[in-house]
Amino acid sequence: MxxxxxxxxxxxxxxxxxxxxxxxxxxxxxxxxxxxxxxxxxxxxxxxxxxxxxxxxxxxxxxxxxxxxxxxxxxxxxxxxxxxxxxxxxxxxxxxxxxxxxxxxxxxxxxxxxxxxxxxxxxxxxxxxxxxxxxxxxxxxxxxxxxxxxxxxxxxxxxxxxxxxxxxxxxxxxxxxxxxxxxxxxxxxxxxxxxxxxxxxxxxxxxxxxxxxxxxxxxxxxxxxxxxxxxxxxxxxxxxxxxNEIKPDIEQELAANGFTSKSDLQAVYQKDLGNIFDENLKTKTPYNEFLENNPPNVVFLQMESMSNHYFELNTKELNLLGDLAEELPHLYYFKNGLSAYNGTIQTLENFLVGTPKTIISQSIYFDTPFSSSIALPFKDKGYKASFMTGASISWRNIDNFIKNQGYDEIGGGNLIKEKFPDAEEFAWGVHDGYLFDYILYLLKQDNNKPQFIFGLTISNHTPFEVPNHYKPYPIRMNNELKDKIRVDEKTAYANFASHQYAASQLARFIKNIRNSPLGENTIIVASGDHNIRQVFEYEPEEGFLKRSVPVLMYIPEKYKPEYYNDQIIVSHKDIFPTIFNLSLSDAQYTYTGDDMFKKNQPYRFAINDYNFIADSVGVLSVENNKPYYYTWKDNNKRQLKVNNNQSEHATYMQEKMKVYTTMQTANIYSDIQKHLLKKGVKHIANK
Structure with missing residues (x-):
């Protein structure tokens, strides 16, 4: 050698x-x-x-x-x-x-x-x-x-x-x-x-x-x-x-999580809650004679990177809300909300069909009509359903996905530009203000039908830009805040201005509705698709704040709920069950969460990314296949402290998250299998 x-x-x-x-x-x-x-x-x-x-x-x-x-x-x-x-x-x-x-x-x-x-x-x-x-x-x-x-x-x-x-x-x-x-x-x-x-x-x-x-x-x-x-x-x-590839095998999904059947899942989840939904997760809103005769318009707005943290940082000097600060007294504001996911497309799909499995729109199952579509309860009650965004409607193939979910009209930036030729654009599409103007235009159309409109905003996204015509309110960081940012000041100020612009345009839209005849019969709900995490560092003890988004509701006088507690723990899964109960009488819908205005709810929990669960006691986060358990330091629910992840409540939370995730996944898989069988693709459905 x-x-x-x-x-x-x-x-x-x-x-x-x-x-x-x-x-x-x-x-x-x-x-x-x-x-x-x-x-x-x-x-x-x-x-x-x-x-x-x-x-x-x-x-x-x-x-x-x-x-x-x-x-x-x-x-x-x-x-x-x-x-x-x-x-x-x-x-x-x-x-x-x-x-x-x-x-x-x-x-x-x-x-x-x-x-x-x-x-x-x-x-x-x-x-x-x-x-x-x-x-x-x-x-x-x-x-x-x-x-x-x-x-x-x-x-x-x-x-x-x-x-x-x-x-x-x-x-x-x-x-x-x-x-x-x-x-x-x-x-x-x-x-x-x-x-x-x-x-x-x-x-x-x-x-x-x-x-x-x-x-x-x-x-x-x-x-x-x-x-x-x-x-x-x-x-x-x-x-x-x-x-996480979408493999619609219900039996395998159940077995992998220790369950034998969907009814087994139902029984475990509903223990101590009562019979709130059937084996296919179907439930109903109560009969309401007023709603039966006076169905309201409903507008839901998924706000790009709208942050609960920014709501709490807002001051006259560091103005992150713009005109929305003056509009907040007219709104129901849930302060302890979690986003479904930490990305826009994932959160969007979760809103639209309640899925733990994403991204469906860019999978071979994009053309599946899901029984959990939030448009269906409205359609069953005679509504016109529309989806509008300032982005390209073909982004992530969402047009082909959404058109199978029961919507009558789907439109993007090009449609808005046709109506408003001078609408200002940036890298991702048409700015939010013009999207809101278009939604207002749709609401004013006399079509003898109540309307449900889903709006997806984009302005508060990198590269952070605002339209030339917009004049920002003063935004000035003090030295303490400057020490907390993790990006250069230019990027931070650009993001602050973008957040302020989006919030101001939301406020303008709500105010225009509120001060018009539409204000008497139009419910508006808005929430961030996820927190913006680029600017600030979040410690593990700030894990809830890191994922927290506001949930805002404008509800006309005649439709206002009897009970409201802004401190309850909620997440995106609870928004549409709440909307259905506010607006629809005797309407069937797919259970994803709980009515936020229900006074005697036995147990409330919020979930993010299907690996992070929070309730009134604390938080359980699964990282690297290991559970981390925290309890609240105080009633403000912003700071957490490490606790024993082997405790009884930690185990309960982990089990609750597993059952909920498996239950929702099995429901999505069931719809995919039915669609494949309908198309004659039996070998795939059984795979």
Whole structure:
């Protein structure tokens, strides 16, 4: 065996390995310095060290996979004739240089993508990452150009590559030095690199290779997040994507969650609640003679990134609500609301059909008519149903999805532009004010039918822009708030202005309705599709605030409920059951949640992303397949404190979330199966 050339290439390879390890370590350290709360992390010093140790194992594993072609060349080096030593080393030096440059570029790219992904979503790369490839590419690139430091990113690329080239030059120089004395013992010891490399790929000497569970080193979610690197974040996200693929097999779904039938699910969920829905989740609103004869118009508005946090930060100096602040006294405002998901398309689908499985609109099941569609109870009562947005109506294929859900009219930015040719646009479409004007135009049409209109807004989205005609109210951060933002001041102020604009336009719309004859018979409901998490860092103890959105309702005098408590815990699942009970008499609908105006509700809970559940006692969050249980610090329900995740109530919450998710999933799968059978695709329906 040619131990001389083997020793040379292995030693050079280990030096390259050290360089790549330093790149990952630098990325993790910069991540900690950028996003870590040092007053909080100081309580977890040992945990941070553990996280860096586990992180090093993830890094070594990722690098080992990247170095596989080099390891193959190391094996070949053992059998190279000594007469061809120089030519092999020459080939090896060229190949390793350019191959590792490509790998370095990919690794650095993923590290930076993960870094900025966390800045925007306060999470490492997750399922939302894959949605980027199905989004409006032009708008996404526009957001990247305006929101992220492109020149700094280019500088990082340049620095990493230049340092590598300098380092490579030194390694290459030693690679071509003549062997003064062949050290066979060292060469034989270096043969251990192969079993060690195999261990490095696994990242573990135990039974299991590296998994999510290895990241649970403390009770602090951020410290645990330090364990990840970008490649494994992407790997876990891809695994989650595959696990969440829509496979409409009800029996498998039930069995996987420990249930035998849908009636079994029904019984477990309704224990202590009474018989509130049947096996197919169908329930009814009470008969109401007034509603029977006076059905109101209903407008629901899914507001892009409208944040409960911003509502609470609002002052005259830091004006984040604009005209909405003066309109709030006329509204019902539920202050403890959670969004269905943390992404727009997922929340939209959840509103439209109540699904834990997304994204349906871009799956092969996009044409399924769902029995849980929120338009159907209105249609059954003679309403005209419309869906309107300022975005392109073909975004995420929502037009083809929505047209199967019972809507009479579907319109996007182009339709609004036809009506208002001077409507101002930005990267994602027509600004919110013009959408509201179009909805008002629809309401004024005399068609002898009550109307249900679903509106999807877009203005409060990166790149944060407002129409030229809009004059913002003063927005000024004090020094304390400046210390809390995690983006540059320019981006923060742009977001604040965008949030203010959207809130002001909502207020203008509500006021126009309220002060017109429509105000006597039009219910308006609005909620954020998710909190904006780009500007502020949220600690694990602020997990509820991180996901919190306002739920606002304008209800005319004749339709007002008898009971109202703005402090109850609610989420998007409860909004349409509430609307149905406010507006429809003796109407059948699919159960997704509870009437927020019902006084004696035995148990209320809110759910976000189907892995985060909150109630009056506390919160249970499942991260990395591990439950984290918190209880409220006080009655304000904004700060949480870590508690025992083995407690009786923690177990109850986790079971409630599992039952609810399985129940809703089984219902969605049932509709898909029926549709497939109707189309004659029996083999898919049974798969």
């Amino acid at each position: 040619n131990l001389g050339v083997f020793k040379k290439v292995v030693l050079s390879g280990l030096k390259y390995f050290a360089y790549f390890f330093l790149v990952f370590f630098t990325g993790r350290l910069f991540f900690l310095l950028s996003y870590g709360n040092f007053s909080e992390s100081s309580h977890y010093k040992l945990g941070v060290l553990k996280a860096f140790w586990v992180g090093a194992r993830f890094d070594v594993s990722a690098i080992c996979y990247g170095f596989l072609p080099l390891v193959f060349l190391w094996i070949i080096a053992l059998f190279i004739p000594k007469s061809r030593t120089y030519s092999f080393i020459h080939f090896y030096s060229i190949f390793s240089k350019y191959y590792l440059l490509i790998i370095l570029f990919l690794f650095v790219s993923l590290i930076m993508v993960d870094y900025f992904f966390y800045q925007f979503f306060q999470s490492h790369i997750n399922l939302l990452f894959f949605g980027i490839f199905y989004d409006d590419t032009t708008a996404v690139l526009n957001s990247v150009w305006t929101d992220y430091p492109i020149f700094k990113i280019i500088l990082i690329y340049t620095g990493a590559i230049m340092l590598f080239l300098v380092f490579n030059k030194k390694v290459k120089k030693r690679l071509f030095l003549p062997v003064k004395r062949e050290n066979k013992l060292l060469a034989l010891v270096l043969l251990l690199v192969f079993p060690l490399f195999f261990v490095g790929m696994r990242g573990s000497l135990g039974e299991f290779t590296l998994r999510r569970e290895h990241t649970n080193v403390t009770t602090n979610e951020f410290v645990n997040s330090l364990c990840y690197n970008a490649l494994y974040s992407l790997k876990f996200a891809n695994s989650e994507r595959k696990e």
